[in-house]
Amino acid sequence: MAIAPPLSKESTAAHSGWGTAMSKRPAVEIAHLRKTYGTLTAVDDISLSVAEGEIFGILGPNGAGKTTTVECAIGLRPFDAGTIRLLGLDPLTQRDEVHEVVGVQLQSGALPDKLKVREILDMFQSFYRQPADVRELTNVLGLTEKLGDYYKTLSGGQRQRLAIALALIGNPKIAVLDEMTTGLDPQARRDTWELIKDIRDRGVTIVLVTHFMEEAERLCDRVALVDRGRLVALDTPARLAAQARGGKQVRFVPSDRFDDRLLTDLPEVSVVQHDGQHMVVNGTGELVNAVILTLAAAGIAARDVELVSLNLEDAFVKLTGRHSDTEGAMS
Amino acid sequence: MSALSLSLPIAARRTAFGKIVRNEARLAWRRPVGLIAGVGIPVLLMIIFGNITAFKQPSPLVGGYSLFDVYVPILAVFAMAMIALLGLPVPLASYRELGFLRRLSTTPVPRSWLLAAQGVLQLGVALIALAVIFGVSIEEFGAHAPVSPGGLVLSIALSVAGLFPIGLMVAALARTANAASIIGRLAFFPLMFFAGLWLPQDLMPTLLRDISNYTPLGAAVQAMQSSMLTGFPPVAPLLVLAGYAVVFGFLARRYFRWE
Numbered sequence: 036m037a038i039a040p041p042l043s044k045e046s047t048a049a050h051s052g053w054g055t056a057m058s059k060r061p062a063v064e065i066a067h068l069r070k071t072y073g074t075l076t077a078v079d080d081i082s083l084s085v086a087e088g089e090i091f092g093i094l095g096p097n098g099a100g101k102t103t104t105v106e107c108a109i110g111l112r113p114f115d116a117g118t119i120r121l122l123g124l125d126p127l128t129q130r131d132e133v134h135e136v137v138g139v140q141l142q143s144g145a146l147p148d149k150l151k152v153r154e155i156l157d158m159f160q161s162f163y164r165q166p167a168d169v170r171e172l173t174n175v176l177g178l179t180e181k182l183g184d185y186y187k188t189l190s191g192g193q194r195q196r197l198a199i200a201l202a203l204i205g206n207p208k209i210a211v212l213d214e215m216t217t218g219l220d221p222q223a224r225r226d227t228w229e230l231i232k233d234i235r236d237r238g239v240t241i242v243l244v245t246h247f248m249e250e251a252e253r254l255c256d257r258v259a260l261v262d263r264g265r266l267v268a269l270d271t272p273a274r275l276a277a278q279a280r281g282g283k284q285v286r287f288v289p290s291d292r293f294d295d296r297l298l299t300d301l302p303e304v305s306v307v308q309h310d311g312q313h314m315v316v317n318g319t320g321e322l323v324n325a326v327i328l329t330l331a332a333a334g335i336a337a338r339d340v341e342l343v344s345l346n347l348e349d350a351f352v353k354l355t356g357r358h359s360d361t362e363g364a365m366s
Numbered sequence: 367m368s369a370l371s372l373s374l375p376i377a378a379r380r381t382a383f384g385k386i387v388r389n390e391a392r393l394a395w396r397r398p399v400g401l402i403a404g405v406g407i408p409v410l411l412m413i414i415f416g417n418i419t420a421f422k423q424p425s426p427l428v429g430g431y432s433l434f435d436v437y438v439p440i441l442a443v444f445a446m447a448m449i450a451l452l453g454l455p456v457p458l459a460s461y462r463e464l465g466f467l468r469r470l471s472t473t474p475v476p477r478s479w480l481l482a483a484q485g486v487l488q489l490g491v492a493l494i495a496l497a498v499i500f501g502v503s504i505e506e507f508g509a510h511a512p513v514s515p516g517g518l519v520l521s522i523a524l525s526v527a528g529l530f531p532i533g534l535m536v537a538a539l540a541r542t543a544n545a546a547s548i549i550g551r552l553a554f555f556p557l558m559f560f561a562g563l564w565l566p567q568d569l570m571p572t573l574l575r576d577i578s579n580y581t582p583l584g585a586a587v588q589a590m591q592s593s594m595l596t597g598f599p600p601v602a603p604l605l606v607l608a609g610y611a612v613v614f615g616f617l618a619r620r621y622f623r624w625e
Contacts, residue, residue, distance in 0.1 A: 039540040109472060134474040144469035147461070150389055158389050161382040164374060205473070237545040 060122070062087045062107065062209050062240035068117035070103055070264075075086050077103040078114070079264035085137065085257075087208075090231065090241040092255035092272075094248070099126065100264040101244045102142060108242075122208060132244065135164060138207030140198045142214045142244075148187035152178060152197060156162050156204060163205035176200050176229065192223040199227070208236065213244040228254050252276070267306065283322045286315050287337035297333060301325050324361075369430070374474065386483040393457065394487060405495040408445040412438065412499050416507030426569045431595055435510040436566045438503045439590035443561050443583050445495035451550040451557075452531035454488045455536040460543035462607035467624050474524055477624060485530060492560035496522060510594055518602070525586040528607035531614035532582060538621040560584040567591075579603065582610045 037108045037345040063085035070078040078100045093101045110126030110133055119126055126133045146155055156173070160166040173179045176196045181189060189197065194309050195215060212231070216224040231254060235241050245251055252272040260268040260275065268275055295307045300344040303325040304318040316326055323342055330337055374382060394400055415421050421434040428436045445592035461467050461480060471477040500518075503509035512518045536553065540546035559565075560574075567575050578584030584601035592599040 111468070131474050134472060137472075139472035140471060141465065141472065144465040146464065146466055146469070147389075147393055149393050154389055154392065158382075158385040159473065160369060161378070161385045162374070162473045163376070164474075201469075 046209050048095055060087055061085060061120075062122055063091070063242060064120040065104070065108060066118045066120075068104065068114055068119065070100075070107055070112065072178045076264050079109065081117075081259075081261065081264070081266045083259050083269060085240060085242060087240050088235065088238060090235050090243060090254055090256040092251040093144075093242065093244045093261055094246065094251045094255075094258050095261035095267075096246060099261045101246075101261050101362060104261065104266075105213060105242065105244055106124040108214040109133065109137055109211055135205065138202035138205050139209045140210070140212045140215055142217075144198065145194075146186045146197075148185060150186050151182070152184055152186065152189070153182040155197070156182075156200065159201050159204050159308045165206050167206045169204070170202060172200050175233070177226075191218045192220065194218060195223075196227070202328070203239075207239060209240045209242065211242045211244075214246070215243070216245070216247065216250060224250070236345060262306075279355070283342060284315060284317050285323055285326055286310070286313050286341040287326075288312050288339050289314055290336040290338065291334075293330070293333060293335055296350065297329060299325060301329060373573060383479055386475075386479055387486055388611050390457070390480075390483050391490075394453075394491070398576040400449070400456065401491065403447055404453045404491055405498070407448070408441045408495060409498050409502070412441050412507075412531050414505055415441075416503060416509075422508065425560055428566060429595075431510065433566070434503070434507065435595060436562075436568065436591065437508045438499065440562050440566065441503075442496050442499050442522075442590060443586045444558060444563060445499060446492050446522075446525055446529055446586065447554055447558060447561070447583055449488050449492045449495065449535060450526075451554050452533075452547060453491060454484060454530060454533035455540065455546045455550055456535075456543050456560065458484055458537040459540045459546035462537075462624065463527040463542050465625075471624065481534075481622075488530070488533075489526060492526060499528045511593070513596060514593045514598045517598040521586065521589035521599055521607075524604055524607040524611070525582075528582050528586065528610035528614075531611060531618050532600045534618035534622060535558045535614050538616065538618050538623065557581055561587045580606055584608065585610075 061084045063083075065081045065084070068078050068081045069076070077084075081100070081104055085353060093104060095101050100217050103112065106112040108119050108121065108126060110130045113127065121133050121137055124133050124136070152173075153169075153359055156169045160169055170179070173182060176199060178193065178196055178200060181193055181197075186194070186197075195218065199212065199215060202212060215231075216227050219227065228250065231241055231243070243250070255272055257270060258268075258272050258275060298304050298316055301318070303320045303322045304316055306317040308315045316322065318325075323340070327337055327340070415434055418434075421437070422432045424430050424432055440522065456480060458580050467477045468478060470480055500509075500512075504511050532553070533550070536546055536549050540549050560578040560581040562568075562578070565574075567578055567584065567587065570578060579602065581586060585606035588603040589599040592603075602610070
């Protein structure tokens with residue numbers, strides 16, 4: 036694509052990530068994925084690679100394109116450009132093989148009220164060649180006592196755990212879990228994290244879609260930060276947080292309109308957004324100088340310049356440039 | 367990659383499909399609205415009609431047969447229409463609404479299996495309803511035994527082929543299970559009118575009867591009535607049913623949405 040990765044630091048960091056990923060066979064490879072709905076670009080040139088045995092997080096605010104990305108990856112949605120391989124398989128032309136080795140937990144995907152947990156598990160188990168043991172799975176997930184209960188009577192957390200059980204029932208090599216802890220209370224969420232680590236320790240690659248910063252920090256080996264359909268950053272949670280800590284934000288009112296590209300092309304700049312008449316620019320290094328000088332060269336003055344220092348809590352906001360719809364997730 | 371296989375072996379596929387059908391049957395049994403409407407009501411009506419003495423007297427109005435004889439195929443079509451227009455589409459629309467179809471499409475099993483399973487189940491329900499309606503009316507209430515059993519079987523087969531795709535079309539048009547149930551019922555009553563539920567075809571004015579002959583339920587009643595009372599059914603209603611099968615089969619295939 037014409038637009039360079041927004042943060043040069045992050046892109047080199049991402050490459051070092053790729054390096055470790057390359058040492059093993061990649062479980063998931065996405066290259067230049069693009070998906071549009073009419074005029075809306077939901078996924079814009081996303082490339083990433085997940086190593087086998089990794090817990091890989093796709094983090095971003097609501098509507099960032101996370102779900103679309105994984106739905107394309109598992110063959111649920113056709114896409115406009117790019118290539119996707121899951122353990123070398125093409126999800127579009129080798130759907131059956133892909134679904135045999137990839138277990139999926141969808142954000143939306145309720146089950147009929149009047150089926151019992153056992154009946155649901157038993158049915159899904161029969162879909163796979165080498166399924167997991169239902170007993171063991173329900174023990175691990177704490178669903179054994181619920182086997183005889185109707186789906187209707189399950190709590191949100193139990194439904195979520197059943198969805199995870201169904202994602203794992205085929206003994207997958209890759210498990211894709213979309214917002215698996217949404218709606219769970221903090222204890223259930225922590226229990227689920229432990230469970231995911233256990234599953235990874237059994238050799239399953241985990242792709243986790245989430246908008247919880249904490250979940251990504253606690254659980255993921257690496258995190259892809261997605262915003263407005265683009266890959267904003269890809270690194271270990273610790274390094275992302277460190278970057279955010281060193282990050283800066285400049286707010287100002289420009290004297291005239293200009294193409295955002297003018298600033299996003301700068302190596303110091305990561306994200307450019309508009310907030311009313313203000314422009315909010317995130318980045319690192321000599322951010323203020325770079326912005327002011329570049330604008331001046333284009334004949335634009337910046338008024339009311341404000342420099343904001345970011346802390347760890349701002350990492351998510353800073354890197355994705357979103358505030359409103361992520362507030363709940365940050366708390 | 368060589369360890370990865372193409373898909374389930376045949377025996378396992380059969381097991382998987384069987385499990386889906388069994389769960390569908392459980393769901394139908396645990397929320398028996400479809401069974402009550404598709405089997406209970408027509409069987410009950412048959413028993414009521416069978417106990418009305420006047421209904422069993424030969425009547426010149428309907429060609430010297432009894433009204434009961436005339437009503438048995440109408441009730442059979444009632445059952446099939448309920449099953450096709452409500453029993454089949456409502457669960458399918460609800461599975462789409464729930465995201466169950468979507469959930470299934472992330473497994474190695476094609477989501478179309480759920481449609482097929484529902485079709486198999488509803489076909490089974492229809493056959494039970496027909497067996498009870500024809501069997502009990504003939505054995506217990508002395509209804510006319512079919513003059514052309516082969517014609518009756520063919521008429522039933524073509525009725526299923528003509529009516530089930532209409533039900534699939536209802537599932538295609540409806541966004542929700544509720545909408546499917548409303549559309550199904552809205553279609554059921556006028557179609558059942560032309561099938562002669564309120565006024566048997568023999569008693570209809572010529573214009574209504576002509577229209578009736580081209581409606582799916584009217585044609586189904588005509589074909590079954592002929593098989594029961596006079597002999598192998600005329601070609602016209604059979605062709606009408608086959609026509610509905612082709613047209614609605616195509617439309618349902620074209621317009622059915624999985625999500």
